[in-house]
Amino acid sequence: MNTLVVCPKCEKLNRVALEKAASAAAICGSCKTELPLHDGVQDLSSNTLSKLLRNSDRPVVVDFWAEWCGPCKAFAPTYKAAAQELGADFVFSKVNTEKFPDASQSFQIRGIPTLIVFKNGKEVDRQSGAMPLPMLKEYLSRWK
Numbered sequence: 001m002n003t004l005v006v007c008p009k010c011e012k013l014n015r016v017a018l019e020k021a022a023s024a025a026a027i028c029g030s031c032k033t034e035l036p037l038h039d040g041v042q043d044l045s046s047n048t049l050s051k052l053l054r055n056s057d058r059p060v061v062v063d064f065w066a067e068w069c070g071p072c073k074a075f076a077p078t079y080k081a082a083a084q085e086l087g088a089d090f091v092f093s094k095v096n097t098e099k100f101p102d103a104s105q106s107f108q109i110r111g112i113p114t115l116i117v118f119k120n121g122k123e124v125d126r127q128s129g130a131m132p133l134p135m136l137k138e139y140l141s142r143w144k
């Protein structure tokens, strides 16, 4: 099972085996920068988000969150658990809305956490508020 990870430095799209990434840090094949992949979920910037949306071979799920947001933090383990189970069908990612307000502005994020599902680079659905794991999996299964 692999996922696509965009390098924060050179923006190369890396194919990373999730099994391998669980035990060792994933490294960019081009510039050797450590990739921001944590338990199957990658951190994106505004730039790497657009790059991923243009190039992903499968649907992309983005969790828009912030450090100060309690519900976002509570949702993080659930999101990671979903990434472990559904990593073959989706690319799981998150955007820190405080660090990248331009991303949250261009997608008109009103409240966090907000989850957006993109297919072929286009938004197909969004959901605000945290969900328990079974509900999240059920929600995502529609967009495989």
Ligand SMILES: [Zn+2]
Binding pocket: 007, 008, 009, 010, 011, 012, 028, 029, 030, 031, 032, 033
């Ligand atoms: Zn790189």
